[in-house]
Amino acid sequence: MSPHHTPKSALPPLLGRGPKGVFRRTLPHEQPTGARMVRTLGLTQLTMIGIGAIIGAGIFSLAAAVARDVAGPAVLISFLVAGAASLCAAFAYAEFAGMVPKAGSSYTYCAAVLGEIVGWIVGWDLLLEYTAIVAVVAIGMSGYLGFLLEAVGIHLPAWALGAPGTGSGHRIDxxxxAICLGVAWLLTRGTRTSARVETVLTIVKIAIVLLVIVVGFTKVDSGNLQPFAPFGLGGAFTGAATVFFAVFGYDALSTAAEESLEARRKLPKAMMLSLAVSMVLYVLVCVVLTGMQHYSEINPKSGISSAFQSVGLNGLANVIAVGAVIGIVTVTFSFMMGASRLWYALSRDGLMPAWFGAIHPKRKVPHRATWLIGGVSAVLAGVLPINAVAELTNIGVLLAFVVVSASVLLLRYKKPHLKRGFRCPGMPVVPVLGIIFSVWLMSFLQWETWVRLGCWLVVGLVIYAAYGYRHTRQVMPGGSVDLDTLDELSESDEAEPTPVP
Structure with a gap:
């Protein structure tokens, strides 16, 4: 064979990387000025959005439910295991965010490295997971709102107190x-306005969590921590799989890349800062919660407030309930923002109709996607119990973590020279650990959760075959991009905007 002869690929065109191949690598085109989002988010606001996404239902609701039903005081181990797995994946996300400052998060990353079909599967998967997470945290918040309303003598009718099957007479939460629809309204006001509200609420939330820790430690009874693992270590690990969604807010944060100032440099920093602060607070609150009240007596709907009430601190219990409401609003904000930006990216690239990703001409946000996600999450929150929705979110996010960790590992060795605003440490050990941790945690989820994920992915493949495959080739014609073009992304993506007087 001549040294200049290149053998033809054995793969048919449909399975290749050419213009017709489903594995062609894609990067989003530059959008016209009127169709772009506006870069307004600095490091502080990005970090607050990350903390806002991480600290919320995990501390205020899910920790209590897991402690009572699955792990006991070993819920502390549940959060540590979930945090360790999340950190490995966070390093991978941070490296990608430092290379591809574009909306879409893991969808965009995977489409650039592993091909269009892989990117679509991950994006379609996360669209459901983000929406379901909004529903989970809204359910958690409604428990604390109910606690506050009862404290002031307001009692809602039984039919309005929860999803069917969660209590006598319950029909809808x-x-x-109301929480889901209210947050959708806030997000459609514009990124600058909603991010300012998010920053203020996150600061208030952190202050109340610190109050819980400082006062709560004075009421800890070591006897309540015995037995430490009443359900065994298996219960703690099952708890880790359940609470995992509470420690990966940086994923939603990465979808805001096109609204970030100096995204390559600041997004990775914000991811690391938000995860570090949140994990410290989670661990301390778990000790307080299970130390103040025996795990078997914890209220799964308003755990921390009920724990303070059990030791005679009724006034603080009400303050904490207010903090829980504020805290969970910020989580709902972050993930609904992430879901709408992901939908915008999928529509921009032709995988879904452009109508969904339209940018509001004045407020520069994907308003249609935001309202649709608000509506769907409101339905899920109204009629499904929290545990079922939480498991559904976790399996999809863990799947995305596996793919992103594998992608960053592959890209580091195939294209080591690419410009990176952050480099994942400990290669190749850290990404491999991220993959192993994620698969391991997925193994603890119920088989029904796997079936639901499988059904959703089948629906996604049908949509891709019937619509996305053809339309993405009209929006982004041509074959695979050269990954070296990651270095050629417009410098305007990094530039500070001209100050507005």
Whole structure:
């Protein structure tokens, strides 16, 4: 064979990387000025969005439910295991965010490295997971809102107190529905306005969590921590799989890349800062929660407030309930923002109709996607119990973590020279650990959760075959991009905007 002869690929065109191949690598085109989002988010706001996404239902609701039903005081181990797995994946996300400052998070990353079909599967998967997470945290918030309303003598009718099957006479979680729709309204006001509200609420939330820790430690009874693992270590690990969604807010944060100032440099920093602060607070609150009240007596809906009430601190219990409401609003904000930006990216690239990703001409946000996600999450929050929705979110996010960790590992060795605003340490050990941790945690989830994920992915493949495959080739014609073009992304993506007087 001549040294200049290149053998033809044995793969058919549909399975290749050419213009017709489903594995062609894609990067989003530059959008016209009127169709772009506006870069307004600095490091502080990005970090607050990350903390806002991480600290919320995990501390205020899910920790209590897991401690009572699955792990006991070993819920502390649940959060540590979930945090360790999340950190490995966070390093991978941070490296990608430092290379591809574009909306879409793991969808965009995977499409650039592993091909269009892999990117679509991950994006379609996360669209459901983000929306379901909004529903989970809204359900958690409704428990604390109910606690506050009862404290002032307001009692909602039984039919409005929860999803069917969660209590006598329950038909719909009316407060959770209202929360989802209210956050959608806030997000459609514009990125600058909503991010300012998010920053203020996150600061208030952190202050209340610190109050819980400082006062709570004075009321800890070491006897309540015995037995430490009443359900065994298996219970703690099952708890880790359940609470995992509470420690990966940086994923939603990475979808805001096109609204970030100096995204390559600041997004990775914000991811690391938000995860570090949140994990310290999670661990301390777990000790307080299970130390103040025996795990078997913890209220799964308003755990921390009920724990303070059990030791005679009724006034603080009400303050904490207010903090829980504020805290969970910020989580709902971050993930609904992430879901709408992901939908925008999928529509921009032709995988879904452009109508969904339209940018509001004045407020520069994907308003249609935001309202649709608000509506769907309101339905989920109104009619499904929290545990079922939490497991559904976790399996999809863990799947995305596996793919992103594998992608960053592959890209580091195939294209080591690419410009990176952050480099994942400990290669190749850290990404491999991220993959192993994620698969391991997935193994603890119920088989019904796997079936639901499988059904959703089948629906996604049908949509891709019927619509996305053809339309993405009209929006982004041509074959695979050269990954070296990552270095050629417009410098305007990094530039500070001209100050507005």
């Amino acid at each position: 009316l407060l959770a529905v």
